[in-house]
Amino acid sequence: RGLLFNDFSPFFITFFSYLGIKTIVSDETNRKIINRGLEIVPAEYCFPIKVAYGHVDNLLKKDVDYIFIPHIANTGEPTRGYKYCVTCLWTQSTPDLMKSAPKLVKEGLNLKNLLSPSLFFDWGLNHIEDQMKKTVAKMGYSTKNVRAALQEGLVNKKKFDKKIEEKTKEAFNSIQEKCKKNEPTFLVMARPYTAYDANVNNDIVNKILDAGYLAIPLEFAPIGSIDISKQMPKMYWIEGQKKLAAIELLNANKNLFGIDITYFACGPDAQINQQMRCRTQKPFLTVEMDEHTGDAGIDTRLQAFFNTVKSYLGIEAKQISKVFNVKLKGLDKIKGKKILFIPPMSKHNHALSAVFNAYKIQSRVLEVSPDETMERARSCTCGLVCTPYLHTTEAMLNFIQKPGFDQEKFAFFQAATDCGPCRLGQYASLESLLFQKKGIDVDIITGGELDSEFNLGMSLLVKVWYGITAVDQLEKMRMHTRPYEVNKGTS
Ligand code: SF4
Structure with a gap:
């Protein structure tokens, strides 16, 4: 359940089921998984990577035959005017990070039971088929139906995306309703593996809801048509593109405010957050977390931000901060x-x-x-x-x-x-x-x-x-x- 699981499980679980291969997922993130991840991790990675170590350990304890962790280099055809939509370096190399942990090797992870095809989703179905055939063959299954299984996976992924699209419309209507009442709504700007995992995000979403506000995840934000590739031309990370597009959405919606969740040692966010700040025109909260982050710290920061937002809306503040575009030349x-x-x-x-x-x-x-x-x-x-x-x-x-x-x-x-x-x-x-x-x-x-x-x-x-x-x-x-x-x- 770590990292890109939320994005790709509708695709891969359907794929394996079609071929008659039973899939088991690791338990939901809990304190035991986190602590094991912290024990196993051999270097100072970000918190989500540390948690991913715990999930692999959890699977090994379930006595599975194989562990499937693909190298996912990008998430598909680029959108919003960009030419690339790549994942972060550590996400891409997760199988290698896992292999390099002596404690996981001791638990039984090896080159035989680790399935890690290299997948470039923008290279087309033939490439994915080729890679997945090798994976299926390694498990000793027939590769005859791999193409059909991939197509079945894609159909399920499309259904999943469609549901998200419907939610996006609902979310947009809610923002409009709140706007009419001059009440704030908060956009939780986090990656799927953190936004939907309360143990990784310190339950921040429920904290916002408990305070009586509406919290919308980035996936449900209507940002699909926002193209800022001219203003920010070199943003190749998919999550960076989403976050920058979300800033435009915040600027255009008076009652919508961003709460950005990032992690200590997150390489991409160290760059993305500063670029976001050069474009935002209203109060904006960044919460940096790691395994040491406690509830009290998050509560205090949220409370302070809610107060700022209330005053901002109360005095009908007009934003005058300058917005900057990246200017590069050949x-x-x-x-x-x-x-x-x-x-x-x-x-x-x-x-x-x-x-x-x-x-x-x-x-x-x-x-x-x-x-x-x-x-x-x-x-x-x-x-x-x-x-x-x-x-x-x-x-x-x-x-x-x-x-x-x-x-x-x-x-x-x-x-x-x-x-x-x-x-x-x-x-x-x-x-x-x-x-x-x-x-x-x-x-x-x-x-x-x-x-x-x-x-x-x-x-x-x-x-x-x-x-x-x-x-x-x-x-x-x-x-x-x-x-x-x-x-x-x-x-
Ligand atoms: S994007 Fe950041 S938080 Fe996510 S895996 Fe990469 S470094 Fe870690």
Whole structure:
């Protein structure tokens, strides 16, 4: 019952039943499962991942023959104007995380009983069929009816989605009713594996209901048609897309307020939450949880937020906070006009800079900021963003405060992918938003797919690749000679 179970169980349980394979699910999350997860987890992951360890342990104790944990890289065809809808890195790699836990291996998890096909739901049914055939064959069943079973699973998933759509309409009507009475409604912005699991979300939904308010989960929010891919173009995580669309819904509905649930050490949310804050125009609550979060803390925060919302509605406050859009540009926009500075991520950036110069794009590598505490970057960043993000942003801010800095003459390069799933692909977006908030109007140049406006060009990329491998070789030679003295006996 962990992670993507709520999204995909209508599909997979139907699939296995059609083939005559009995499915058993782990127990509902309880204190025992949580505690076992905490005992088993071999590294500091987020709370939902820790709970997932407990669920796998629970299944092993049920003496099952196989444990099915697919690698789910994305959730299907992208919507809302985006080209990708990927899941978080840890969700994608859950089977590997489980395999790497010695305590689960001791309990009996092994390569024979773990079924973990790699599924890209946007690659079409043939790909899913191919992967599921291998899974079914591994269990010793005939693969003849796999296609039909998948189709049956899809029909059931569509029925499930249809029910959610109906609920969405009900939810929207409720919001309108509350609006007429000037009463608040709260949108619980949480992923399905946390929103519907009271033991993972500290029962926050019931706390809102007990206080006499209506709480609507993100799945039931009418956000399907909200397209903000132009304003926030590089958001590849499906849950990030939903949360950003939900912010637009909050802004458009006076009586609807967001309660965002996030978890300590959640990589995507460290980026998504800050992007949400650059777009929200009304009071908004973020609750960060982990296994140490207690009821009292949640109650206090909720009560304070309810009071804020009441005053907000009481005085009919008008929002004036500025909304920011991510502004990124392709290389062609600055070629021959500006000097491009590349943050000091690694020595390979010197190769990248050399290639840019060869292509008549004036370029330099930024110097590392002398401030090891990275105070400038930290002062405009909240949440647990990763250190390379702080390091590169700090180098940019250090350069900006120098006397000769001129935004008409200089631009920054920040690498970004279109499909994630790592946080690196969000650096450029977040830097763009934060610089705008600080009143710095500097161009951020980024890369992207060949058919996108951020396309760097195949020939340039090939040269960059040569440069990167050359730097690798030089680095290898340096490591080879470094342990030895230049002049014997002088060190
Ligand atoms: S999205 Fe965040 S909370 Fe969910 S599994 Fe990934 S890191 Fe954990």
